[in-house]
Amino acid sequence: MSRFDYHRPNSIDDATRLRGQHEDSLFLAGGQTLLPTIKQGLAAPSDLIDLGRLDDLRGINVSAETLTIGAMTRHAEVAASAEARKAIPALAHLAGLIGDPQVRNTGTLGGSLANSDPAADYPAAVIALGATIHTDKRSIAAEDYFLDLFETALEPGELIVKVEFPIPKRAAYAKFPNPASRYAIVGVMVAETKDGIRVGVTGAGPCAFRCTPIEEALAKDFSAEAVKGVAIDHSRFNSDLHASAEYRGALVGVMAGRAVSATG
Amino acid sequence: MNVTLTVNGSHHAVDVPADTLLVDLLRTELGLTGTHVGCDTSQCGSCTVIKDGVSVKSCTVLAAQAEGASITTIEGLGSADDLHPMQAAFRECHALQCGFCTPGMIMAAVDLVRSAKANGAALDERSVREGLEGNFCRCTGYHNIVRAVLSAAAQMEATS
Numbered sequence: 035m036s037r038f039d040y041h042r043p044n045s046i047d048d049a050t051r052l053r054g055q056h057e058d059s060l061f062l063a064g065g066q067t068l069l070p071t072i073k074q075g076l077a078a079p080s081d082l083i084d085l086g087r088l089d090d091l092r093g094i095n096v097s098a099e100t101l102t103i104g105a106m107t108r109h110a111e112v113a114a115s116a117e118a119r120k121a122i123p124a125l126a127h128l129a130g131l132i133g134d135p136q137v138r139n140t141g142t143l144g145g146s147l148a149n150s151d152p153a154a155d156y157p158a159a160v161i162a163l164g165a166t167i168h169t170d171k172r173s174i175a176a177e178d179y180f181l182d183l184f185e186t187a188l189e190p191g192e193l194i195v196k197v198e199f200p201i202p203k204r205a206a207y208a209k210f211p212n213p214a215s216r217y218a219i220v221g222v223m224v225a226e227t228k229d230g231i232r233v234g235v236t237g238a239g240p241c242a243f244r245c246t247p248i249e250e251a252l253a254k255d256f257s258a259e260a261v262k263g264v265a266i267d268h269s270r271f272n273s274d275l276h277a278s279a280e281y282r283g284a285l286v287g288v289m290a291g292r293a294v295s296a297t298g
Numbered sequence: 299m300n301v302t303l304t305v306n307g308s309h310h311a312v313d314v315p316a317d318t319l320l321v322d323l324l325r326t327e328l329g330l331t332g333t334h335v336g337c338d339t340s341q342c343g344s345c346t347v348i349k350d351g352v353s354v355k356s357c358t359v360l361a362a363q364a365e366g367a368s369i370t371t372i373e374g375l376g377s378a379d380d381l382h383p384m385q386a387a388f389r390e391c392h393a394l395q396c397g398f399c400t401p402g403m404i405m406a407a408v409d410l411v412r413s414a415k416a417n418g419a420a421l422d423e424r425s426v427r428e429g430l431e432g433n434f435c436r437c438t439g440y441h442n443i444v445r446a447v448l449s450a451a452a453q454m455e456a457t458s
C-alpha cells in the first residue's frame with residue numbers, strides 16, 4: 035500500500051487541475067525537501083503531482099534587463115549556466131553554494147521558494163534583486179512574497195511558473211553556512227540595482243527580508259567599512275543550537291561587508 | 299504503479315507502490331545491493347547513483363520519478379576483472395576501510411570528474427573536498443579519498 039497516489043501531468047493546466055481535484059495533494063518538484071518531510075511524517079499528502087514533465091517550467095532566458103528562470107530549473111543548471119553567470123554572476127554563485135552536488139542536481143528554484151525555509155539561499159537573491167515571482171495566476175513582487183516562517187503569499191494550489199530577476203549593476207552573495215547541513219546560518223546578498231542599493235538577508239529571521247539600515251549605510255558609502263557598526267535589530271531573529279539571535283545579528287553585518295568586498 | 303527504466307544498460311519494467319524510493323527499487327526489486335542506505339534522511343550520500351548523467355541521492359528520489367530514466371549504479375561502473383579507474387584508484391590509494399560509504403562515494407566522484415570537465419574546471423584538493431560534501435565517510439578521514447579522486451581524475455583525463 036502506498037502512502038500517496040502519484041500523478042505525472044504533461045501540462046500546467048493538468049497539473050493545477052489535479053491539484054484542485056485532490057484537496058490534500060502537493061506538487062512534487064525536486065523532492066529534496068518534500069520527500070524527507072514525508073518520510074519524517076511531517077507531511078502526509080494524499081497525492082503527489084510531479085512537475086518533472088512540465089518543460090514549460092524549465093529553462094533560463096536572458097534579455098537586456100532581466101534573467102528569467104523557470105521554476106523547475108535545478109540549482110546545478112543555474113550554477114553552470116553561461117547566461118546566468120554572465121547576467122547575474124552572484125546568482126549563479128549562490129546556486130552553486132546550495133547544499134551539495136546531489137541536492138543541486140535535483141532541487142529546483144520553484145521548490146526552494148515555495149518552501150521558503152528560513153535558511154534557504156535563493157530568498158536572499160529574490161529580495162536583493164527585487165525579483166518577480168510569476169505563478170499560474172498572477173505576478174508577485176519580492177517584498178510581498180515572503181510572509182513568515184515557511185509562509186509565503188502563495189495560495190493553496192498556486193503554482194510558481196518562473197522567476198524574473200532584474201539584472202543589477204553589480205551584486206554579490208556571502209553565506210555563513212552551517213557546516214553540517216550547508217544551509218545558511220546567515221546569507222546576505224548586496225546588490226546595486228537601478229532602484230539603488232538593496233540588501234537581502236536569509237537565515238537570520240523567520241523569512242528573508244530587506245535590511246534597510248545596511249542599505250542606507252551603503253547608499254552613503256559603498257564600502258565594507260561603512261557596514262561596520264550598523265545596528266541590526268535582532269529581536270525577532272532565530273535562535274537555535276547553531277547560533278543565538280544576537281550572533282545572527284552580528285553575522286548580518288559581517289556577511290554584508292564580505293558581500294560588498296566581493297562585488298569588486 | 300508501473301515504472302520502466304534502464305539500469306546499467308538493461309531495460310526493466312517493474313510494478314511498485316507509488317511511494318517506492320528509487321533506492322528500494324534498485325535494491326529490492328532488482329537485487330542491486332551495491333547501492334547502500336546509510337541515513338535515509340538525504341544527508342550521507344551512500345545511496346548516490348547516476349540518473350540521466352548526474353549524481354542523485356536515490357533515497358530522495360521516487361522510483362516513479364525515474365520513469366524513462368537511465369540509471370548507473372556501482373554494479374554498472376566496472377567489474378571485478380575490469381575496474382573503473384575510480385574504483386582502481388580507491389583500491390590503490392587505500393581510500394576505504396569498512397567500505398559502506400564507498401559505492402556512493404565512487405558514484406559521486408565519477409560525477410564530480412564529469413562536471414568539472416563540463417565546466418572546464420581543473421580539480422584540486424579543495425574542489426574535491428567541496429565536490430564530495432554530499433558524501434560522509436565515518437572511517438577514513440577523507441584524506442585518501444581525496445588522493446584517490448585526484449589520481450583517478452588524472453587517469454580519466456589521460457585516457458579520454
Ligand SMILES: Cc1cc2nc3c(=O)[nH]c(=O)nc-3n(C[C@H](O)[C@H](O)[C@H](O)COP(=O)(O)OP(=O)(O)OC[C@H]3O[C@@H](n4cnc5c(N)ncnc54)[C@H](O)[C@@H]3O)c2cc1C
Nearest residue numbers: 063064065066067068133141142144145148154155194216
Ligand atoms: C542535504 C540537503 C542540504 C540542503 N542544503 C540547502 C542549502 O544549503 N540551501 C538551500 O537553499 N537549500 C538547501 N536544501 C534544500 C534544497 O535546495 C531543496 O531543493 C529546496 O528547498 C526544495 O526544492 P525541491 O525542488 O526539492 O522541492 P520539493 O521538495 O519537491 O518541494 C518543496 C515544496 O515546494 C512545493 N513546490 C515545489 N515546486 C513548486 C512550484 N513550482 N509551485 C508551487 N509549489 C511548489 C512542494 O509542493 C513542496 O511543498 C538542502 C536539501 C538537502 C536535502
Ligand code: FES
Nearest residue numbers: 336337338343357
Ligand atoms: S541514504 Fe540517501 S543520503 Fe543517506
Ligand code: FES
Nearest residue numbers: 395397435436437
Ligand atoms: S569507509 Fe567506512 S564509512 Fe567510509
